[in-house]
Amino acid sequence: GAVVxxxxxxVICKSGTSVKIECRSLDFQATTMFWYRQFxxxxxxxxxxxxxxxxxTYEQGVEKDKFLINHASLTLSTLTVTSAHPEDSSxxxxxxSPAGATGELFxxxxxxxxxx
Amino acid sequence: xxxxxxxPEALRLQEGESSSLNCSYTVSGLRGLFWxxxxxxxxxEFLFTLYSAxxxxxxxxxxxxLTKKESFLHITAPKPExxxxxxxxxxxxxxxxxVFGQGTRLTINP
Numbered sequence: 001g002a003v004v005x006x007x008x009x010x011v012i013c014k015s016g017t018s019v020k021i022e023c024r025s026l027d028f029q030a031t032t033m034f035w036y037r038q039f040x041x042x043x044x045x046x047x048x049x050x051x052x053x054x055x056x057t058y059e060q061g062v063e064k065d066k067f068l069i070n071h072a073s074l075t076l077s078t079l080t081v082t083s084a085h086p087e088d089s090s091x092x093x094x095x096x097s098p099a100g101a102t103g104e105l106f107x108x109x110x111x112x113x114x115x116x
Numbered sequence: 117x118x119x120x121x122x123x124p125e126a127l128r129l130q131e132g133e134s135s136s137l138n139c140s141y142t143v144s145g146l147r148g149l150f151w152x153x154x155x156x157x158x159x160x161e162f163l164f165t166l167y168s169a170x171x172x173x174x175x176x177x178x179x180x181x182l183t184k185k186e187s188f189l190h191i192t193a194p195k196p197e198x199x200x201x202x203x204x205x206x207x208x209x210x211x212x213x214x215v216f217g218q219g220t221r222l223t224i225n226p
Contacts, residue, residue, distance in 0.1 A: 004159075006159075032212060034212075034213060034214075041221075042218070043203065043216045043217060043218045043219050044160070044203070044216045045216075046213050046214075046215075049212060049213060091157075093159045093160070095159075104148075104150055104162050104165045105150070105162070105214060106162055107152075107159035107160045107161070107162075108159050109158060109159050110157070110158060110159045112157070
């Protein structure tokens with residue numbers, strides 16, 4: 001089956017520091033990965049579409065300089081939350097599809113970020 | 117504007133009590149409707165994809181159906197382990213991303 005892995009599962013950091021979250025497709029290659037954010041008891045909100053070898057496409061209202069996305073290979077995308085603040089605390093989830101952009105998405109386990 | 121609305125927001129059932137979850141959508145060209153299950157603190161788990169009205173998919177106690185305006189996730193004789201949040205998402209024509217509904221929190225009491 002299609003497996004997407006995220007690391008770390010949870011991270012606690014101090015306000016003002018940067019945090020990097022990795023998303024890997026373990027058994028398939030993904031030219032496109034998606035990063036979502038989820039607040040407690042709410043649904044998933046798409047933050048950005050990560051494209052291998054090119055710039056990410058951000059959704060309206062998402063700060064590009066705050067949430068840096070790098071998709072350096074066909075199996076790895078990273079999300080860096082820069083100068084994190086308590087309001088950035090959330091559950092971040094990545095997803096990818098082994099069938100290209102039109103197939104079903106498979107999600108990682110999620111990464112819970114807590115900014116003190 | 118493309119919209120996905122799920123109902124009810126929350127549902128409590130007794131073990132063995134069958135029911136249905138609803139996902140209504142208003143989109144400009146559907147290119148797939150997806151059902152996911154999400155357990156607390158975990159990423160969504162893929163369940164079904166439906167592409168055209170009249171299509172049905174089944175997996176164990178779950179059955180998903182699709183019309184031109186909505187999708188239903190029928191759960192037959194549920195067990196406590198079916199307790200989770202069920203998410204519906206759509207992909208619209210010309211887009212790669214999925215748009216999610218708010219989800220239905222399902223609780224099955226033993």
